């Protein structure tokens with residue numbers, strides 16, 4: 001089954017109008033979680049699906065479910081989202097929904113003989129931009145969204161209020177009630193999400209398709225150094241006299257950069273097993289409030305206090321932990337040599353997903369070969385709804401088989417008005433997804 005760029009363009013001609021805003025980078029989209037513009041985009045998909053003869057319903061927390069007509073005892077699903085960050089693009093999430101709708105429409109209209117039903121789940125609120133938690137709709141559908149999340153506010157409106165305003169029922173979340181029954185869960189053969197890569201690996205490798213092997217989790221820490229504020233002119237150089245927090249921090253970061261390279265060399269088959277980032281240095285509003293001595297630093301002083309954020313991302317929780325331990329030992333060792341007191345505080349920890357189904361990956365690879373599409377294996381650096389589905393158990397104790405397909409996006413840019421994938425690239429992804437969803441048994 002070949003989905004054309006024209007079919008994709010047709011859906012986009014309408015979606016390009018919903019939640020559009022102007023940004024410094026040009027036309028962007030603000031369709032926040034449980035906002036009216038997200039609802040409008042969902043209503044458009046529902047209307048087009050219904051017109052195509054597909055069956056639609058909404059669950060109690062506002063997720064849209066689109067299915068091929070007929071009764072089936074087994075289902076293969078795809079899922080994605082229509083919400084965006086503030087001033088984001090129209091491809092992160094949207095490409096997956098459009099691909100799913102295009103292929104279900106085609107299957108429905110061609111009266112394909114199906115051995116299993118095909119289903120598209122349009123999850124609400126994947127982005128954490130509004131309420132600080134990702135995959136609201138997906139967690140809620142499985143009865144696993146923390147009830148306390150309902151009290152989180154965005155622009156003075158709580159999540160509970162936002163859900164009610166968009167015809168959802170927050171009681172389900174309050175009571176931890178799933179909208180997907182055990183029977184429905186057990187009947188899912190596989191769930192596959194299509195998404196833009198949000199990185200530039202596919203573009204650099206000129207690959208049409210990315211077969212995702214896992215989803216990176218993260219460990220985030222604050223690393224704070226205390227030294228001594230001394231006169232910059234009168235204090236001799238060297239660690240005998242100086243306890244220079246900024247200088248020690250700089251050495252730590254250089255050595256951590258070497259450590260990650262050394263560490264990744266041990267896992268050549270995984271490409272970049274670990275990625276680490278120092279996102280904030282001495283300039284974070286909350287840290288500055290908690291540690292006002294940061295303001296005692298000055299141009300003519302040896303620095304007496306410094307900090308940076310240290311983020312580690314990896315698909316494998318145990319390996320992320322191992323790296324975190326080695327990094328901390330290194331940080332402590334260098335701090336001692338600079339006569340600094342160091343404090344490491346964990347900000348957050350989310351477990352990576354290494355459980356993307358290997359058999360599904362093999363099916364994807366063989367479908368790529370059949371369709372003569374080039375492909376690469378890669379890990380996802382970003383969180384996706386499929387990571388929620390991946391953790392769900394069936395009655396027999398097995399997990400729902402999950403997979404993820406990436407399509408290239410220009411220069412790896414996402415969460416920005418400059419985000420872009422062509423209709424051709426989305427159509428190539430949709431055609432592959434169709435093939436994979438139909439041939440799974």
Ligand SMILES: [Zn+2]
Pocket residue numbers: 081092093126195384
């Ligand atoms: Zn997304």
